[in-house]
Amino acid sequence: MLAELSPAVIAEVKLAATLLASKERICILTGAGISAESGIPTFRDKQTGLWENYGVEDLATPEAFARDPKLVWSWYQWRRQLVADKAPNPAHHALAQWQYHAQTSEQQVTLITQNVDDLHEQAGSAVTHLHGHLWRDRCGQCEIPYPEQSRAAYIKQDTIRFDDKLITCPHCDGYIRPDIVWFGEALPVQAWQTAEEAAANCDVFISIGTSSLVYPAAGLSQLAKQNGAQVIEINPDPTPNTIVDITLIEKAGVILPLLIEEITAL
Structure with a gap:
């Protein structure tokens, strides 16, 4: 070699x-x-398809999630699906x-x-x-971890699928977000x-x-x-x-x- x-x-x-x-x-x-x-595409690779008109400020900041949580959640579900078989x-x-x-x-x-x-x-x-971790979630409001899901759990058809429907926190009704460090976060x-x-x-x-x-x-x-x-x-x-x-x-x-x-x- x-x-x-x-x-x-x-x-x-x-x-x-x-x-x-x-x-x-x-x-x-x-x-x-x-x-x-x-x-696995790098974060700086050009977005394609549905996401080509969106930038970092639209998809990976706390402000973006507050403004349009469904858009951000959908993008991360798409990313999870993209890397699930890697x-x-x-x-x-x-x-x-x-x-x-x-x-x-x-x-x-x-x-x-x-x-x-x-x-x-x-x-x-x-x-x-x-x-952070792509396969973990937490509440965007109270920060409590959402029941942890593994990559395997996401791709099993009888558990969580790559659904872009928003999930609410059982503790405070805030929206669940990916446990990812977004731009502007510590x-x-x-x-x-x-x-x-x-x-x-x-x-x-x-x-x-x-x-x-x-x-x-x-x-x-x-x-x-x-x-x-x-x-x-x-x-x-x-x-x-x-x-x-x-x-x-x-x-x-x-x-x-x-x-x-x-x-x-x-």
Whole structure:
């Protein structure tokens, strides 16, 4: 497999593997790029069909939900239907394998994601979600979680379907909304605390499939660097970031299985 890559990329993979195998605390941040390899459109992809005339301000803000809850709910039900059959790709499986391997080694591998899908969980990873969960709901008024539904529950014909009919909260009659962090909303306190602590205390910080330009998540790599960590970026379109020590310019699904194979062999 390594032979299929350029000599320059091979050298960087081996350098990264040697570094990672020698360190105890690893913090990993994944973004839309890793899920895109499973066929899940990124949020910045152009909307198509019914949604092509709507922007972020119409579909993913608290103001949008207050203005037209049915429109926002319908869009998220459409998104759920769109990703329901998507499966983890080799990158997700490699990260899960690494976490499993770390249980019997000296390493601590903390996985943080900006994604709202459950592909990391499907692959077997323990992961902290910064931007919420596509398959969970809560009340938009009293914030109480709505009875949790899994992806499997959504697609079973005898339970919840992808119905765009609004649901009301049994506690306050407010409308149920997706448990997603919308633009203009704060990140979940516990999730952000976990991410900050992992970044501040890691030996190596790895950014995978994310531009590292959207804050506050983009600040995690800087926090890690300030505390002495080395930074690795895996992205076919790397960002102009001066704090990165090793850049692996290739898709995560190509690089990660090779990288984990090298790490576990050392």
